[in-house]
C-alpha cells in the first residue's frame with residue numbers, strides 16, 4: 348500500500364488515490380479522418396457549394412454521384428473528365444435512396460429547403476448519414492474548413508457557429524506551418540515503413556516508437572523535408588545500431604529541391620500522386636509566403652553536417668514600387684539588403700538600386716524592344732545558376748511583380764526548376780501613381796470602379812476598352828507613347844461606338860498624364876480627352892507614365908486649392924479662366940486649349956495656348 352501511495356502524486360495519505368484525468372466538456376463534435384476510398388457519396392445539387400463537397404469527396408478517392416438538373420461549370424468539367432457520375436434530374440429521395448446501391452453518405456446543397464428536409468428524413472429512416480448545407484440543425488455531421496498539403500490535412504470546426512471564422516482560423520494555422528510540412532510527413536511515413544519492414548518483431552515496437560518520436564520531435568520539419576535516398580539508409584542503420592537519431596549526421600546526399608526529391612522518393616513508397624510543385628503553388632498560396640518556421644533545434648550542434656549539404660538557394664520576387672525608397676515595404680528593403688545576388692529590371696530607379704549593398708552582386712537586365720523574350724530567358728538562366736550555388740537571389744521588379752511585371756511567368760519558370768519563389772508585393776503605379784498626384788481613382792458619387800489597362804499590348808494592338816461609363820476611372824499604364832491612337836479610339840473609332848459621330852467618350856472628359864510617379868521629377872499634366880494630345884505635343888512627355896481618364900481626375904483639384912474660391916471645380920475650367928483673361932488682353936478670339944501642369948509637390952501652373960494648324964485634331968475628325 349505504502350508503495351502505491353508514494354508513487355501516485357494526486358493521492359491523499361488516507362483515502363484511495365484521486366485520478367487526475369481531464370473532465371470532458373460536452374458540446375464538441377467527434378472528429379475522425381474517414382477513409383472514404385471507393386465509398387459511394389451522393390451529392391444532391393449542382394451549384395458551387397455542391398462542387399466543394401464533390402472536390403473533397405474526390406480527394407478522398409470516393410465514388411461520387413451527383414444528382415441535379417443542372418451543373419455549375421466546375422461540375423460540368425468534372426463530369427466531362429469522368430470524375431463523377433451525373434444524374435441530370437431532381438433527386439427523388441425515396442426512389443434514389445432505394446435504388447442507388449451502397450450509399451455511404453448523402454450531401455445536399457440545394458436551394459429548396461422542403462426538398463432538403465425530405466431528403467434528410469428519408470436518409471434518417473435508412474440510417475444513411477446526411478449533411479444539408481442549408482440546414483445546420485438537420486445535419487448528422489458538419490463540414491470543416493480544410494487545409495491540405497499532401498498527407499497533412501488540417502480541419503477547423505466551429506461547430507456551425509461561425510463558418511467564415513473557421514475559414515480564417517484555418518488560414519492562420521496553415522500559414523504558420525513550416526515550409527514543405529507535407530513533404531516531411533511523407534518522408535517520415537516512408538522511413539517508418541522501411542524501419543518496420545527491417546525490424547518486424549512486435550517486441551521492437553516500443554523501441555521503434557521512442558526512436559521515431561525523437562526524430563520527429565527534435566529535427567526541424569524543414570530538414571526532415573530534405574531527406575534524400577541515402578539519408579534513409581543512414582537513418583535505418585542508425586536505428587538498427589541503436590544510435591540516437593538526433594546524433595545522426597545526414598544530408599550529404601540531400602537533393603537540391605523538393606521536386607527532384609519527389610521522383611527519387613517514389614522508389615521507397617511515397618505516394619506518387621502527391622501534388623507537383625506547380626499544383627502546390629496553385630492550391631497552397633501560403634507557401635508563397637512562408638510563415639515563421641520554428642527555429643532549428645541547435646542544442647545538438649552536430650545534428651546536421653550543413654557544410655556537406657548540396658546548397659539550396661532561395662528566390663524572391665521583390666516589388667520595388669515606384670522608385671521612392673520610402674515607399675518600399677519593409678520586407679522588400681530587407682530582401683534587398685540581405686540578398687547575395689540581385690537581378691533588377693532596367694527601369695528600377697537609382698534611389699532604389701542605391702540600397703543594394705556594395706558587396707552584393709547586381710545585374711541589370713536590359714530588355715530591348717523585340718528582344719524581351721530572349722532577355723527573360725537570360726534572366727531565368729542567370730537566377731538559376733546562382734540558385735544552384737545556394738545563393739539568396741532577389742529579382743527586383745518595378746512596381747508590383749504581378750501587375751504587368753511578368754512575375755507570374757517567373758514564378759512558373761522557377762517552379763519548373765524546383766524553386767518556389769516568394770513574392771514581396773510592391774506599390775503598383777496603377778493605384779499609387781494617381782494617388783500621389785491627388786487623384787482618388789474611386790470617389791463616392793463620382794467613380795465607383797477602376798479599370799487598369801496596358802497601352803502597349805502584344806503586336807501593337809490597342810487595349811480593348813469598354814464603352815464609356817461616367818462612374819468608371821480608366822488607368823492606362825505604359826501608354827504615353829500611344830496617347831494619340833488611344834484618344835482617337837476613345838473619341839471616334841471605339842468598336843462599340845454609338846450615337847452621333849460614333850463618339851462613345853465625351854470630349855470634355857478630364858484626363859491626366861502622370862509621369863515618373865513617386866520620383867523626384869514626377870509631373871502631372873491635366874487636360875481633357877479632346878485636348879490632351881495637343882497639350883502633350885506642346886509640353887512634351889517623359890516616360891514612364893500612365894494616363895488616367897474619368898471624372899475622378901479633377902475631384903480634388905478644387906479641394907486642394909481652398910484659397911481660390913472663385914475657381915470652378917475642374918482644373919480645365921480653372922485654366923479656361925486663365926484663357927479668358929488671355930483672350931481679354933492681346934489675343935483675338937479663336938478656341939484656346941487650357942491645361943494644367945503639377946510637379947511632385949502639387950505646385951500647379953495653369954496654361955493655355957492657341958492650337959497651331961498641325962496640332963489641331965483635324966486629322967481625327
Ligand SMILES: C[C@@]1(CC(=O)O)c2cc3[nH]c(cc4nc(cc5[nH]c(cc(n2)[C@H]1CCC(=O)O)[C@@](C)(CC(=O)O)[C@@H]5CCC(=O)O)C(CC(=O)O)=C4CCC(=O)O)c(CCC(=O)O)c3CC(=O)O
Pocket residue numbers: 399478479480481482483486488489490491492493503504505506507508509510511512513514515517
Ligand atoms: C453548418 C455548416 C454546413 C455544413 O456542414 O454543410 C455551414 C452552414 C452555413 N454556412 C453559411 C455561410 C457561409 N459558409 C462559409 C464557408 C464555409 N462553411 C463551411 C461549413 C459550414 N457551413 C458548416 C459549419 C462549419 C462550422 O462552422 O464548423 C466551411 C467551413 C466548409 C465547407 O463548406 O466546405 C466553409 C469554409 C470553407 C473554407 O475554409 O474554404 C462562408 C464564408 C465563405 O464562403 O467564404 C459563409 C458566408 C459567411 C457567414 O455566413 O459566416 C450559412 C449561411 C447561408 C446563408 O445565409 O444563406 C450556413 C447555414 C446556416 O448557418 O444556417
Ligand SMILES: NC(=O)C1=CN([C@@H]2O[C@H](COP(=O)(O)OP(=O)(O)OC[C@H]3O[C@@H](n4cnc5c(N)ncnc54)[C@H](O)[C@@H]3O)[C@@H](O)[C@H]2O)C=CC1
Pocket residue numbers: 391392393394395396397398414415416417418419436437438456457458459462480481510
Ligand atoms: N454550407 C455552406 O458553407 C453554405 C451553404 N449555403 C447553402 O447551400 C445551398 C446551395 O448553395 P449553392 O451551391 O450556391 O446553390 P445554387 O443555388 O447555386 O445551386 C442549387 C443547385 O441545386 C439544384 N437543385 C435544386 N433542387 C434540387 C433537387 N431537388 N434535386 C437536385 N438538385 C436540385 C439546382 O439545379 C442547382 O444546381 C444553398 O441553400 C445555400 O443557402 C450557402 C453558403 C454557404
